[in-house]
Amino acid sequence: MSNIASIPSLLNVPDRCSDCPIRNRAVCSYSTPNELAELDKIKFYRDFDPGQEIVGEGEMTQSLGSIVEGVVALHKVMEDGRRQMVGLLFPSDFLGRPLRPSAPYDAVAITQVRMCLFHRSQFEEMLSQQQTLERRLLEMMLDELDAAREWMLLLGRKTARERLASFLMILARRAAAMEQKAMSDGLTFALPLTREAIAEYLGITIETVSRQFSSLRKEGIIALDNLRTVRVLRLAELYEITHDDPADFGDGALNSA
Amino acid sequence: MSNIASIPSLLNVPDRCSDCPIRNRAVCSYSTPNELAELDKIKFYRDFDPGQEIVGEGEMTQSLGSIVEGVVALHKVMEDGRRQMVGLLFPSDFLGRPLRPSAPYDAVAITQVRMCLFHRSQFEEMLSQQQTLERRLLEMMLDELDAAREWMLLLGRKTARERLASFLMILARRAAAMEQKAMSDGLTFALPLTREAIAEYLGITIETVSRQFSSLRKEGIIALDNLRTVRVLRLAELYEITHDDPADFGDGALNSA
DNA sequence: CGCCTGTTTGATCTACCTCAACTGCTGTGG
């Protein structure tokens, strides 16, 4: 569970919100300079190691906030050990359930993670005082709900091959967006998840994940530079395999969202 | 697609919000009398027949609002015809995506439905003016997100038998809550969905749904008074079959939520 | 009464799971 690809720096704490790398996308992105100053006073940073639990299922959560760096997975677990990942959160995503005492899932750091946190009570007070904060949170939750429904289609109806292709397309879109360039053949990105975590996300077994990777590789659609680095050789074909509806991604299907 | 069980009356339009049957649970439930008067001015009712499309996938939605009576299903559809239900909405639930022009799913009336609607632009203006409205909408979306994640666990990891039991438990909880009585053996409720719709909801085929119904019936766990009426004979066993985590439903697992 | 639609039941097929062995990397210690 250690030594995950692309460990972020975590060296210089931003400390002032105005320097924050997620300033434009996080829950605070609509906040005015004055509002931001208020948030600045009550926020605090905390780091988590890969594999470390951030929130336990059903646990009372005293704090909540944004992911500044790293990747966090949300899981639901059945008593007999079956696990399903129900969310995968990246920098700027919001973690925690405001207005509700406990979360019905657990959250685990997948990579090294830095969170920008608030105490629940203080955050909720801010929510009531700053309408920009509440508005942005509402928007983010609406987007997460859409993503969850997209995932329900995958879990309910897609084949293993379609599931892996869909997962890789999501990472490819993210990578292209991060690097500010268009999606095209040759696009390369790091897999933040182990095969086991991918299996939990896709609702299949680790062996099936592995077989589907091998299959895509043998067909020349992707290459694995190493276990944790994917190069997409034929992006259009990968997209075809997902059977995703082009309407779901604006026009053109291959645009960076 | 006609003649669905338990067709609601739809006779007397409430017309004034204060008489509205969903007044205490809908998006307007936090609104003050003054705020409610504002909403009253711009709201309008519209009825939909069973099977009628309320919103098409990707369609620009001009209006959005609350379900007053009836049941609405949200679907995602793949080009090859595979369908997955991604939401099932009951009276007081909110339908539509504020702050976003189009919905990434389609919404279909399952029973006779009455909606309390607003024009998008007017509703969004109200959202900005009335913080109670925005707060309640945020809470409802957080709850829907939790429900969606619960469903992801079902779709990713549960067996057909577990899926049907989970579905029946949800309806049983709803029925008990509606009738204001505790959950117990003998509880009877109408199935608002055809076998086909149940299959789309549970991510399995219609034949598998039917087989699981037969299996539960033969074991004496449920009885089917007719095709659309379920009587739960052994509630505790039905709950055992779901393998749901008791923590997810407050204490006691069988309490009416 | 016979048609239409929704549902049940049966027989077979298959994608994925399960169990098990193998590979290859990485780090550690002689």
Place this chain on the structure above:
DNA sequence: CCACAGCAGTTGAGGTAGATCAAACAGGCG
């Protein structure tokens, strides 16, 4: 600098839950 332990990932062989295809059945309605 090699040996080898430990672990993540891959590959193989066989089993199974649920899909698919097909036929019988039941209730409502003209």
